[in-house]
Amino acid sequence: MHSSLSLADIPVGSSARITSIVTIGPNRRRLLDLGLVPGSRVDSIRRSPAGNPTAYWIKGTVIALRNEDASQILVDTRGVF
Amino acid sequence: MTVNCHIVSTEPGKDNPTVRNHFIIALAGNPNVGKSTVFNRLTGMKQHTGNWPGKTVIKAEGTFYHRNRRYTLVDLPGTYSLHAGSADEQVARDFICFSRPDITLVVSDATCLERNLNLVLQVLEITSQVVLCVNLMDEAKRKRIQVDTEKLAQELGIPVVGTAARSGQGLNRLKNVLGDMVDGKIVTSPRCVVYDQELESLVQQIEPRLAIYMPNWVNRRWVALRLLEGEFNLLNHIPHNALMDYPRGEIKEDGALCLL
Numbered sequence: 001m002h003s004s005l006s007l008a009d010i011p012v013g014s015s016a017r018i019t020s021i022v023t024i025g026p027n028r029r030r031l032l033d034l035g036l037v038p039g040s041r042v043d044s045i046r047r048s049p050a051g052n053p054t055a056y057w058i059k060g061t062v063i064a065l066r067n068e069d070a071s072q073i074l075v076d077t078r079g080v081f
Numbered sequence: 082m083t084v085n086c087h088i089v090s091t092e093p094g095k096d097n098p099t100v101r102n103h104f105i106i107a108l109a110g111n112p113n114v115g116k117s118t119v120f121n122r123l124t125g126m127k128q129h130t131g132n133w134p135g136k137t138v139i140k141a142e143g144t145f146y147h148r149n150r151r152y153t154l155v156d157l158p159g160t161y162s163l164h165a166g167s168a169d170e171q172v173a174r175d176f177i178c179f180s181r182p183d184i185t186l187v188v189s190d191a192t193c194l195e196r197n198l199n200l201v202l203q204v205l206e207i208t209s210q211v212v213l214c215v216n217l218m219d220e221a222k223r224k225r226i227q228v229d230t231e232k233l234a235q236e237l238g239i240p241v242v243g244t245a246a247r248s249g250q251g252l253n254r255l256k257n258v259l260g261d262m263v264d265g266k267i268v269t270s271p272r273c274v275v276y277d278q279e280l281e282s283l284v285q286q287i288e289p290r291l292a293i294y295m296p297n298w299v300n301r302r303w304v305a306l307r308l309l310e311g312e313f314n315l316l317n318h319i320p321h322n323a324l325m326d327y328p329r330g331e332i333k334e335d336g337a338l339c340l341l
Contacts, residue, residue: 025311029310030162030164030166
């Protein structure tokens with residue numbers, strides 16, 4: 001069973017592992033191309049003053065995601081340090 | 082070194098291959114991997130380099146000579162994929178797919194290879210004439226990252242050359258590999274991504290039916306996969322001149338499934 005925790009929920013400074021991406025079509029493709037693939041580790045590193053978007057560290061690069069997109073990415077924080 | 086600019090021939094394969102000595106090389110890669118530095122090193126040009134998104138907005142061209150061959154190098158915008166999600170990606174994709182470069186040289190960042198290999202595999206789905214340049218090897222060494230370029234070449238089925246373009250390291254080898262490739266001394270056998278059975282069987286149904294709609298040098302497997310993804314817009318980018326009886330409107334309105 002997947003946790004219902006999404007990337008948008010994890011606090012700045014914490015890390016998680018991607019379990020699934022719940023969107024389809026070009027949006028899903030785009031996220032996968034940016035390196036957001038299941039099994040990958042993501043670090044939430046910075047949030048913009050308005051709270052949206054948030055910058056994430058993924059596979060060696062900083063990627064900024066809107067909360068709408070980040071909430072499509074389900075994650076697991078257990079065992080990720 | 083001679084600096085020059087040329088109009089890229091859209092039909093490089095038209096000439097007799099035995100007498101050709103002018104080759105087109107497409108330079109692709111993720112943003113911020115030192116692609117423009119490789120371009121400048123190879124051509125002796127001083128194209129502006131810097132690291133902000135979308136820097137190389139249009140494709141830049143330069144020429145270099147090596148072992149009595151002339152090469153036109155086309156610097157494409159840096160992209161993470163070839164799915165035409167942005168203007169940059171579309172420029173890069175259209176050039177690799179439809180301008181028939183003799184070789185596509187993919188530049189990647191040795192410090193985050195995993196991220197970069199996504200684009201490499203996408204390029205390999207379009208063309209087998211690919212050379213991988215693993216750049217920033219100096220940076221990787223500083224970060225204690227070792228890249229086994231030989232193993233990588235084996236896994237991908239294409240030549241892999243490690244470089245540190247800022248200092249010029251590895252660039253002579255890169256030119257030799259490009260030369261060996263156009264001379265036919267290197268033959269690639271690229272790793273092909275195989276999808277699940279359902280998808281593959283759809284591809285098998287669509288692929289042969291595409292033959293009448295496009296010239297035979299267009300990679301029909303790749304086009305079939307894009308149509309299955311719903312990228313119908315792609316059909317409008319296939320060059321007109323080679324398509325005498327191309328029923329554009331028909332495909333556009335009916336979509337990919339009418340081909341089944």
